[in-house]
Amino acid sequence: MSRSEKSMQGKVCVVTGATSGLGKATATQLAALGATVVIGCRDRAKGEAVKKEIASQTGNTSLDLFVADLSSRKSIRQGAADLLSRYSKLDVLVNQAGLYVNERKVTEDGLEMMFAVNHLAYFSVTHHLLPALKAAGKARVVNGSGGAEAAGNIHFDDLQGEKKWSAFRALAQSKLGNFLFTYELARRLEGTGVTTNVMHPGGVKTDLGKGAGGPFGVMLRLMRPFMDTPEVGARTLVYLASAPELEGVTGGYYVKNKPAKSSARSHDKELAARLWKVSAELAGVSTP
Numbered sequence: 001m002s003r004s005e006k007s008m009q010g011k012v013c014v015v016t017g018a019t020s021g022l023g024k025a026t027a028t029q030l031a032a033l034g035a036t037v038v039i040g041c042r043d044r045a046k047g048e049a050v051k052k053e054i055a056s057q058t059g060n061t062s063l064d065l066f067v068a069d070l071s072s073r074k075s076i077r078q079g080a081a082d083l084l085s086r087y088s089k090l091d092v093l094v095n096q097a098g099l100y101v102n103e104r105k106v107t108e109d110g111l112e113m114m115f116a117v118n119h120l121a122y123f124s125v126t127h128h129l130l131p132a133l134k135a136a137g138k139a140r141v142v143n144g145s146g147g148a149e150a151a152g153n154i155h156f157d158d159l160q161g162e163k164k165w166s167a168f169r170a171l172a173q174s175k176l177g178n179f180l181f182t183y184e185l186a187r188r189l190e191g192t193g194v195t196t197n198v199m200h201p202g203g204v205k206t207d208l209g210k211g212a213g214g215p216f217g218v219m220l221r222l223m224r225p226f227m228d229t230p231e232v233g234a235r236t237l238v239y240l241a242s243a244p245e246l247e248g249v250t251g252g253y254y255v256k257n258k259p260a261k262s263s264a265r266s267h268d269k270e271l272a273a274r275l276w277k278v279s280a281e282l283a284g285v286s287t288p
Contacts, residue, residue, distance in 0.1 A: 006034035008242050012090050012136075014066055014083070016040035016125060017097025019050045022144060022201060025234035026094055026241075028054050033242060036062040038083065040097060042069050070097050070121035071107040073284055080128035090132040092241045095122040096144040098174075104165045111282065112160040114170045119177030123276075124283040126185065133194050138247060141185065141196035142240040145178035150263045152176030154275055179253070179266035180275050186251030187269075188287075195250035197240050201233035202256055 013030045017023030018039040031037045031054050039054075041047030047065045055061045064086070068079025098118045105113040111120065126133075126141055133139040152172035155161075161170055182198040189196065239257045240246060253262045265271065280287050 007244075008033035008035035011035045011092060011242075012038065012087055013092035013094065013241060014038040014040060014090055014129065015094040015096060016066070016070065016121070019043075019046050022230050022234050022237065023094070023096040024050060024054075025230040026096060026237045028057060029231075029234055029238045030092075030094075030241060031055075031058040031060040031063065033238070034060065035092075035242075036064070038064045038066045038087075040066045040068070040070075042067070068125075070125070071109075071111075071113060071116050073109050073124065076121065076124045077128060077284075080125065083129070084132055087132055089136040090129055090139060091136045092140050092142065093126060093129055093133060094142045094144070094237055094241055095125060095178075096237065097121060098144070100167065100171055102167050104161055104170075106160075109282075110160075112165070112170060114167075114174045115160065115177070118171070118174035119181065120279055120283055122178060123181055123279045124285065127280075127283065127285045127287055130194070134192055137193050139194045140241055140246075141182075141194065142237055143178050143182050143196065143198040144237055145198050145200055146175050147200050148172040149175040149179050149266055152263075153265065154180070154271060156274070156278070159278070176263070176266060177275060177279075179262050180268075180272040181279070182253075183251050183267065184269075184272040184276050189250070195246075195248060197246070197250065197252045197254060198262075199236045199240055199254045200260070201236055202228055 008030060013035045015023055015027040018027040019041045027037050027039055039047050039050055044067050051063045055063055066079055066083050069075040101113055107113055107116045122143055148171050152175055154173060158164060179198055182196050185196045236254055236257050253260050
């Protein structure tokens with residue numbers, strides 16, 4: 001690597017969902033920039049395989065694992081504790097793990113699966129790793145999301161979709177949750193040195209949404225030939241994690257490296273505060 005390619009040398013970056021799709025592409029690109037990259041994975045064996053692959057592609061062997069099932073409150077807590085036993089400081093957390101399911105599924109904690117993985121895991125992982133992020137002095141939390149937030153609402157009277165559920169409704173709720181969480185986190189972390197921003201990678205060819213039915217599935221299949229690769233989509237995540245000009249910039253939304261506007265609902269401070277309180281209760285954590 002040239003000196004310019006080592007712009008993240010000495011930085012420790014955690015990337016969730018890093019064994020496939022956007023997460024894997026993000027981890028690979030950060031490793032190519034010289035960072036120590038902690039690969040978030042549910043299965044240790046798969047994580048080890050991706051570690052070898054990234055090391056082979058980038059020549060960077062400063063790779064580690066953060067093993068946790070992000071649908072499980074207990075697993076996140078245990079995985080974070082293990083990670084913090086090895087790292088007292090973390091410079092970047094990229095929350096990118098996500099899923100789309102066609103049928104309503106419930107986690108071991110009794111939560112609707114997409115709400116748990118796509119939103120609550122972001123909240124929980126960030127909370128547990130926050131002491132190490134604050135200790136770094138100037139750290140960044142980057143939240144991957146998507147355009148479905150614009151169609152989302154937070155159904156507090158039916159948060160887990162027990163009364164009414166559709167795959168897209170649940171997805172949109174979880175994506176709106178990413179934005180509300182990001183903006184509220186930025187407000188609560190003001191003055192700590194930790195910044196947070198949210199992004200939409202644009203249309204990307206990943207396994208997320210594969211096999212989706214209904215109008216959403218039709219739209220995905222029609223768009224797929226025109227979608228970017230995960231490597232292209234990951235560039236915005238890497239930009240938010242590493243760009244010098246974004247030092248101190250927080251509470252923003254970016255699409256393809258450019259500031260963008262999210263829905264009016266995503267900027268509702270009362271809605272964000274209410275979701276924060278409920279999320280903390282469901283995650284079993286106390287937050288500032």
